[in-house]
Amino acid sequence: MGGKILLTNIDIPGIRGFDVYRAHGGYAAVEKALREMSVAEVGTEVNRSGLRGRGGAGFPTGLKWSFLDRKSDKPRYLVCNADESEPGTFKDRYLMQHLPHLLIEGLIISSYALGVNTCYIYIRGEFKYLVGILEKAIREARQHGFLGERILGTGFSLNIYVHPGAGAYICGEETALLESLEGKRGNPRIKPPFPAFKGLYGCPTVVNNVETLATVGPIINMGGEAYSKYGRGKSTGTKLISACGNINKPGVYEIEMGLPVEDFIFSPEYCGGISNDKYLKAVIPGGSSVPILPADLILNTVKGEKRLMSYESLADGDFVSGTMLGSGGFIVFDEDACIVRNTWNLTHFYRHESCGQCSPCREGTGWMEKILYRIEHGQGKMSDIDLLVRVAKNIEGNTICPLGDAAAWPVASAIRHFRREFEYHVKHPEVVKNIHHGAIELNAELMGPDSGTGIKYW
Amino acid sequence: MKVTIDNIQVEVEDGSTILQAARKIGGKVVPPAMCYYSKLKGSGGKCRTCLVKVAQSSAKDPRPMPKLVASCSTPVQDGMVVQNLTSPEVIEARKGIVEFLLLNHPLDCPVCDQAGECDLQDLSFGFGMEETATEDERREYPVIDIGDNIKLHMNRCILCYRCVYTADQLTDKRLHGVLYRGDVSEISTFISNAVTNEFSGNVIDVCPVGALTDKTFRFKSRVWFLKPMNAHRECTKCSGKVAAWMFGNEIYRITGRKDQFGEVEEFICNECRFDKKSISDWVIDGPRHIKRQSVISANHYEELKKQSVIKPIEGFMEKQE
Amino acid sequence: MGQNNHIHHHLFEKQNKPVKFSGSTLEVVHQLIKRYPEGQQKSALLPVLHIAQEELGGYLSVDIMDYVASLLNIQPIEVYEVATFYSMFYLDKMGTYVIEVCRTGPCAISGGEQILAHLQDVLEIKPGETTHDGLFTLKEVECLGSCGTGPVMQVNTEYYEKLTPGKVDKLLEDLREYANQPKPGDSTWVEKFC
Numbered sequence: 001m002g003g004k005i006l007l008t009n010i011d012i013p014g015i016r017g018f019d020v021y022r023a024h025g026g027y028a029a030v031e032k033a034l035r036e037m038s039v040a041e042v043g044t045e046v047n048r049s050g051l052r053g054r055g056g057a058g059f060p061t062g063l064k065w066s067f068l069d070r071k072s073d074k075p076r077y078l079v080c081n082a083d084e085s086e087p088g089t090f091k092d093r094y095l096m097q098h099l100p101h102l103l104i105e106g107l108i109i110s111s112y113a114l115g116v117n118t119c120y121i122y123i124r125g126e127f128k129y130l131v132g133i134l135e136k137a138i139r140e141a142r143q144h145g146f147l148g149e150r151i152l153g154t155g156f157s158l159n160i161y162v163h164p165g166a167g168a169y170i171c172g173e174e175t176a177l178l179e180s181l182e183g184k185r186g187n188p189r190i191k192p193p194f195p196a197f198k199g200l201y202g203c204p205t206v207v208n209n210v211e212t213l214a215t216v217g218p219i220i221n222m223g224g225e226a227y228s229k230y231g232r233g234k235s236t237g238t239k240l241i242s243a244c245g246n247i248n249k250p251g252v253y254e255i256e257m258g259l260p261v262e263d264f265i266f267s268p269e270y271c272g273g274i275s276n277d278k279y280l281k282a283v284i285p286g287g288s289s290v291p292i293l294p295a296d297l298i299l300n301t302v303k304g305e306k307r308l309m310s311y312e313s314l315a316d317g318d319f320v321s322g323t324m325l326g327s328g329g330f331i332v333f334d335e336d337a338c339i340v341r342n343t344w345n346l347t348h349f350y351r352h353e354s355c356g357q358c359s360p361c362r363e364g365t366g367w368m369e370k371i372l373y374r375i376e377h378g379q380g381k382m383s384d385i386d387l388l389v390r391v392a393k394n395i396e397g398n399t400i401c402p403l404g405d406a407a408a409w410p411v412a413s414a415i416r417h418f419r420r421e422f423e424y425h426v427k428h429p430e431v432v433k434n435i436h437h438g439a440i441e442l443n444a445e446l447m448g449p450d451s452g453t454g455i456k457y458w
Numbered sequence: 459m460k461v462t463i464d465n466i467q468v469e470v471e472d473g474s475t476i477l478q479a480a481r482k483i484g485g486k487v488v489p490p491a492m493c494y495y496s497k498l499k500g501s502g503g504k505c506r507t508c509l510v511k512v513a514q515s516s517a518k519d520p521r522p523m524p525k526l527v528a529s530c531s532t533p534v535q536d537g538m539v540v541q542n543l544t545s546p547e548v549i550e551a552r553k554g555i556v557e558f559l560l561l562n563h564p565l566d567c568p569v570c571d572q573a574g575e576c577d578l579q580d581l582s583f584g585f586g587m588e589e590t591a592t593e594d595e596r597r598e599y600p601v602i603d604i605g606d607n608i609k610l611h612m613n614r615c616i617l618c619y620r621c622v623y624t625a626d627q628l629t630d631k632r633l634h635g636v637l638y639r640g641d642v643s644e645i646s647t648f649i650s651n652a653v654t655n656e657f658s659g660n661v662i663d664v665c666p667v668g669a670l671t672d673k674t675f676r677f678k679s680r681v682w683f684l685k686p687m688n689a690h691r692e693c694t695k696c697s698g699k700v701a702a703w704m705f706g707n708e709i710y711r712i713t714g715r716k717d718q719f720g721e722v723e724e725f726i727c728n729e730c731r732f733d734k735k736s737i738s739d740w741v742i743d744g745p746r747h748i749k750r751q752s753v754i755s756a757n758h759y760e761e762l763k764k765q766s767v768i769k770p771i772e773g774f775m776e777k778q779e
Numbered sequence: 780m781g782q783n784n785h786i787h788h789h790l791f792e793k794q795n796k797p798v799k800f801s802g803s804t805l806e807v808v809h810q811l812i813k814r815y816p817e818g819q820q821k822s823a824l825l826p827v828l829h830i831a832q833e834e835l836g837g838y839l840s841v842d843i844m845d846y847v848a849s850l851l852n853i854q855p856i857e858v859y860e861v862a863t864f865y866s867m868f869y870l871d872k873m874g875t876y877v878i879e880v881c882r883t884g885p886c887a888i889s890g891g892e893q894i895l896a897h898l899q900d901v902l903e904i905k906p907g908e909t910t911h912d913g914l915f916t917l918k919e920v921e922c923l924g925s926c927g928t929g930p931v932m933q934v935n936t937e938y939y940e941k942l943t944p945g946k947v948d949k950l951l952e953d954l955r956e957y958a959n960q961p962k963p964g965d966s967t968w969v970e971k972f973c
Contacts, residue, residue, distance in 0.1 A: 075816075087883045087922040118816075125829065125867045126923055128936045131971040161814045164968075166825050166865035168639075169921065183824035183851075185636070185864040190503035190531045201819055242927055244885045250927035288884055288922075329926070331885050342884055349883050349921050355864075356617065356636075356643035358504050363558035366641035370594045387591055394554030397525045398506055602790065635856045637863040638788060648859035649841055650790040 005218045005230065005238045006211070007254045010098050016133065018140035021101040027146055029217040033109045034154050037220070042113035046216060048224030050236035055081055055172070055209030056287060056327040057402075058311050067196035068114055069204040077205040078116040080107060080213055081177060082123040082130075085169040086287035087349060088329025091240035092210035094252040096123075096130050099214070100137035104160065106213035108146060109220055111158045114206055118159055122177050125166040134162045169353035173401045174207040176355065187357045188401035211240055232258030235310035239328050241270075246334035248272035257310045261285070262299045264309055265332065278334040282417075285314055286326020288346050289406030291413030292339070293323050319413065339421050340432070343414040344372035350407035361404040364395040368411055375422060378429030385422050389415055459536040463487050463510075464544045476529035476540055477508055481719060488719070489542050490552075490581050492559070492666045493618035494530035495721055501623050502530035505616060506555050507581060511548050514539035526551055549585070556585045562597040562641070563667075564613045572668030574681040574753045577720060578616065599644055604634050605654025607673045607732045608662060612644045615669035621645065621661035628725055629655035645669070656695060659731040663714045663722045674732050675703075675711035682753045684710050688743040691734065695727035702740055709735050715746065791870070793841045804834060807969050808850060820851050824861055827851065828868055829968045837877075838869040866920065867936075874909040874916035876954050879933040882919040885926035890942070894930045895919065897944040901951065914958060915951075 014020035021027075033042050047062030068076065080103070084092040096103060103121075111119050123130060138160050141147045149157045163181055165171050171180045175189035178200050199205020215237065219227045228236045235257035244250045247265070249272040255264060264270045265280065274280050283298040284290060301307050301316045308314075314325045333342070347369040356362040368391055374380050392408040399405070415422060425432045459470055461479045464487045470479045478496075480488045489510055494502030508530050512523035517537025526548060529540070542548060560582060567573040599612035617636065622645070625632040633652040637644055662670050681703065689702035689712075703711045712731045714722030734740065748755040800808060808827055815822035827847055828839065835843050844858040862868045869877070880895045899905060902915050909916040925931040928940035939950060 084924050085922055088885050088926050090924050090926050093924050124924065125825070125865070126933065126936070128968070128971065129938070129966070131968075132966060135971060135973075162972075163814075163822075164826055164829060166829065167867035167920075168865050180825065181822060182819065183821035183853075183861065184857075185639070185860055190528070192533065201816060244926035244929065245888055252927065284884075331926070333888065337888055342888065345882070345884050345887050351640060352866075352921050354640040356638075356640045357619075358506055359555055359558045359616065360506055362617065362641050362643065363561045367558075367561060367592065367594070390591075394551070394558070398509060398551055398555065400503060400506075400528075599788070632854055632856050635860040637860060639864045642788070644788060646788065646790070648791060648856065648863070649793055 003230070003238075003256070004254045005222075005227070006095065006099070006102065006214055006240065007252075016098060016100060016137075018101060018137070018144060021099075022144075025221075026101055027105055027141075027144075029220040030105055030108050030146055031152060033112055033220050034152050034156060039113055039115065042109060042220065045219055045224035046113070049215075049219045049227040050224075050231075050234065051212065051215055051219065051227070052235070052311065053209055054211035054215070054239065054328070056086065056289070058325065061208065061212055064196070064208070065110075065114060065206060067194070068206055069197045070115065072197075072204050074203040075118065076114060076116045077200045077203055078107065078111050078114055078119040079174075079177065079181065079200060079205060079207045080119065080121040080210060081172065081174065081207050082121050082127070082210045083165055083169075083172040083177060084127075084210070084327075085124055085172050085353075086289060086327045086329050087346065088244055088284060088331040089242050089287045089327040090244075091242045091252050091328060093127060093130065094242070095210055095214055095240065096127075096134060100133050101141065102214045102217060103134075103210055104137050104141050104146070105217040106215065107160055108141075108151070108158060109216050110206075110208065110213055112156055116206075117157050119161070120181060120200075121160065121162045122171070122181055123162060123164055124171070125164045128164065131162050131164055138162070168355075169349075170355045170401070170403055173403065176401065177207060178205065185355070187355050188403075190400060230256050232308065232310050233312055235312060235325075239309070239325070241309065241328040241330050243271045243330040243332065245330075245332035246275050246278065246337065247332045248275050255309055257308075258313075259309045261307045261309055261314075264330070265299075271330075271332065274332065274334050276334070278336065280332065281335050281337055282333040282339065284323075284329075284331040284333075284410070285309075286324045287329035288331065288349065289402075289409060290324040290326040291319055291322075291409050292343075292417065293321075293413070294417045297321050297417070298323075319409070320416075323413070338376075338432075339414050339418040340372070340376050340425050343411055344369070344376045346410045347372050347407065350403065354403060354407070358400045358404070360395045361399045361401075361407065364391055364404070365407045367391055368407070372411070375425050376432065378425075378433035380422075380426040380429070382423065382426050384426070385415060385419065459534055461534045461536075461538045461540065463540045464542050470534060474534050476510060476512075476527070476532050476534055476538075477502075479534050480529065480540075480542065484718075487542055489529045490577070490584070491530055491719075492577055492581065492616060493620060495620050495623070495664055496719075497721060497725075498620060498623040498664070499627060501618075501620055503528050505559070505618055507552060507559075509548060509551050509555070511541040511545040512538060513541050513545075552585045553587065556581055557587060557591070559616050560586065560590070561592055562613075563616075564596060566614070570611075570614065570668040571671045571676060571681075572614075572665075576668060577666035597641070602646065603673075604647060604661070604670070605652065605658055607654065607659065607728070609671045609673050609676060610634075610645060611669050611671070612646070614667050615645055616667055617643055617645070618666055620664040620666070621670055624661050624664050624725075625655070625658065628657040628660055631655060633658075654728065656728050657725060659728045660714065660722070660725045662731075663716070663725075666720075672711055672713075672731070674735070679705060679710050684754075686713075686746040686748065686754070688715065688746055689740040690743060691730065691740050693727060693730055696730060697724050697726070698730060699724055700726050700730055700740075701746055702742065704742075707737055709737055709740070711735075718749070791841050793845070796840075796842050798835055798840075798842050798846045800830070800834065804830060804969055807972055811972060812851070821853050821857070824851060824853075824858065825865070826968070826972065828858070828862060832868060833968050837873050837875075838871060872909075875914050875958055876934050877916045877918060879918045879920040879923075880906075881921070881923045881925070881929065881931050883922040886922075886929035886931055889929040891930035893944070894932065894942050894947060897947055901948065914955065 051061045052058045168186045170176045171186040176186040180186040195205040230237045280295045284292045302321045351365040351369040354365045392412040395404045396408040489508035491508045492505035509526040510529045516535030634647045684703040686701045691698045701715045811823045812820045848855045848858045906919045930942045931940045
């Protein structure tokens with residue numbers, strides 16, 4: 001089970017406000033860092049904690065910070081990535097809604113460690129109601145001397161500003177986010193140069209996810225060493241998992257890394273099992289971009305070990321039989337879910353969200369959507385399935401930013417694990433035209449003795 | 459810095475890109491570039507046709523790079539080993555890119571003014587497949603004017619952004635840009651009646667396909683029937699050094715002078731390009747060099763020997779009758 | 780859904796109608812610009828466009844965008860490029876209430892498709908259309924980041940979660956009733972930034 005680190009106080013009434021937050025130990029970490037620790041010591045603690053980026057890539061935060069160009073005489077920036085748009089992910093929103101000061105605290109300490117005096121929170125425009133909450137929290141922190149000039153009487157000054165996006169998934173990619181923050185189209189930049197050298201306004205910049213930054217405060221409080229004792233192996237600490245789909249208790253859960261997937265899905269403390277007493281069919285465990293896995297492979301690895309909620313365990317088997325922890329957007333599908341329709345749905349998403357800058361992504365996402373639309377609507381051909389695999393392969397790795405990969409992986413993995421379902425759609429156009437969700441006849445066929453799909457949890 | 463590309467070593471300056479190194483070697487080693495334009499700051503990285511494999515990152519770090527990289531925007535390291543045509547992976551990826559670029563392209567070369575000098579045609583010839591795998595309808599945009607003299611066929615556009623950079627960097631007020639996003643992105647002025655700028659005509663020269671064409675030359679002639687000649691005039695706005703495309707003694711169109719990589723040597727002004735079509739406007743310097751492989755080289759001679767033919771005997775024809 | 784191959788982007792006309800923020804809004808806009816370093820006033824474009832759309836008629840006409848360009852001292856095309864990129868900006872006149880239903884994966888498997896179908900039936904319009912009385916515009920949008928409480932939709936940037944057809948009917952009724960009054964509890968972009 002493990003303890004909570006981020007959400008310990010979330011149920012306390014009024015914790016969103018400064019006074020209650022402060023009364024429960026809030027801003028102690030800022031005091032500790034700014035008064036007792038040097039810039040280097042804060043960095044060392046974050047390094048020691050083993051904290052990895054919670055936005056999806058899982059890159060070690062301390063290492064990312066160490067890349068920041070400190071020799072440049074330009075101002076440095078910290079940008080908080082609150083453009084949470086990955087389908088299935090709603091943890092940052094939850095965190096900002098209930099614990100805005102935890103994020104502010106993390107921003108102050110991180111800015112101190114990075115030598116930053118201006119920090120922007122780039123939040124997706126749809127979260128308009130959170131803009132007010134964050135602005136209020138910033139005002140409160142300023143009133144109490146935790147923001148502004150000479151914080152706590154030290155020489156350190158910091159301003160935090162909230163900047164709304166306006167509806168573009170691609171702005172979650174850090175360089176697209178910076179472009180958008182500069183008032184431009186959200187076109188990802190060509191790398192190198194990396195933001196650590198040339199980021200916002202051409203200045204050295206660090207971009208971190210909301211959850212990552214919110215974790216910095218607790219790390220300073222408890223010490224990096226103590227934080228790293230949580231979790232398992234290189235997946236240290238806790239992770240916010242946003243669970244949704246066909247489960248009894250959708251919501252945001254803080255889990256200690258290393259929790260068995262099976263426990264997470266079926267324990268009453270977390271998802272509480274599959275809704276309507278149905279069977280588990282498949283899971284996308286890290287937001288829509290990561291490979292989908294059928295029930296047997298999400299619960300156990302091919303080696304027969306129990307699969308755990310950690311970066312390493314979920315990736316066990318690479319893309320042949322594994323997936324990724326990603327952003328922690330945990331989407332559960334029950335026996336009635338139509339994998340083809342869901343895959344088509346997701347390709348529609350990526351087609352709509354591609355910025356259109358580079359050719360493989362611009363053309364490829366649209367092409368995959370068209371092919372999948374045909375298959376799902378009873379106009380597919382057998383050769384379309386292999387064509388999809390080929391198109392996905394031609395996109396993967398050949399694009400400017402990871403959106404191309406994010407669009408290709410769901411398609412490739414769905415076909416890899418549920419090819420029969422695609423074939424069924426081609427063979428039975430009349431059936432699939434009318435039944436979208438819960439293709440019952442299809443299930444009956446797949447569940448037959450020679451189904452060969454390996455979905456043993458049915 | 460020493461770099462090896464397709465087993466050929468070359469020495470380049472610090473900060474060069476792989477593509478620049480390859481261009482220094484020249485020939486087949488040079489990856490095709492549809493969006494990069496050395497004279498336009500910020501261009502490149504978008505079309506992905508110049509993807510290459512880095513088999514060895516540097517002398518210090520002999521590991522290969524995990525993915526193919528865009529040669530136009532990847533700086534070289536000392537001791538880097540690059541594979542272009544020698545890597546089957548690169549060829550495969552490039553074929554895929556060409557397929558993507560042609561996916562929504564109308565393939566209207568028979569009625570396109572760019573045919574014969576189109577980078578996408580050349581690329582398809584080099585890396586394209588014989589048949590298309592798509593059975594879906596292609597995107598269709600209306601044809602619009604960008605100013606008085608430029609036609610925009612968005613259907614043919616590959617969104618290289620070159621024209622946007624050109625307008626940004628050459629004119630004082632950019633009037634067109636990339637609008638919308640994803641596979642419905644388009645180059646447009648957004649509002650009707652946008653007027654042009656003195657250097658706007660250069661977008662025609664930088665366009666790698668037939669998306670932006672010269673309205674003063676539209677449908678006048680196939681480019682391979684014309685002879686490109688170096689010509690110059692006194693011009694207050696630009697260098698006045700152009701390529702005049704001639705048929706007999708008539709000038710059909712004026713363009714910038716393009717180098718071996720298809721880039722103009724100097725940008726020219728709209729007056730030279732659109733308004734000076736009379737032979738008396740120009741001093742003709744002589745024929746331009748055209749690669750033998752180009753379709754434009756048909757009937758094109760760099761020099762004409764002195765005419766030496768036997769003259770018929772005077773009055774001979776009359777005698778016969 | 781699916782296959783839209785004919786692009787209908789048309790060229791827009793400038794009406795040359797005077798547009799202007801109120802004095803108090805202009806004050807907020809100037810404050811916003813100050814949040815960014817000198818010479819980087821273009822950074823304020825997205826927030827200012829949000830305010831413009833909200834306060835100047837519910838969509839971004841060419842006149843409004845040109846006005847915003849002049850406020851930020853940038854070229855109009857730079858505003859057009861941005862306004863057409865982001866899905867929250869509208870280029871055409873919208874209904875009083877813009878209903879945006881999430882269509883993406885998690886919402887779709889928890890009933891989002893039924894909600895959209897229901898709205899189409901009740902309002903008798905398709906996504907992208909506006910009702911004859913000009914009250915409702917129906918739109919499909921991609922993931923709203925509320926997957927645990929799906930199906931979800933936004934009405935003029937306000938979230939409505941865990942929807943059922945019954946809840947939708949009740950909401951439409953309420954909206955019709957409030958159509959001519961300022962919405963209770965509604966908070967504008969300008970207020971958010973104050």
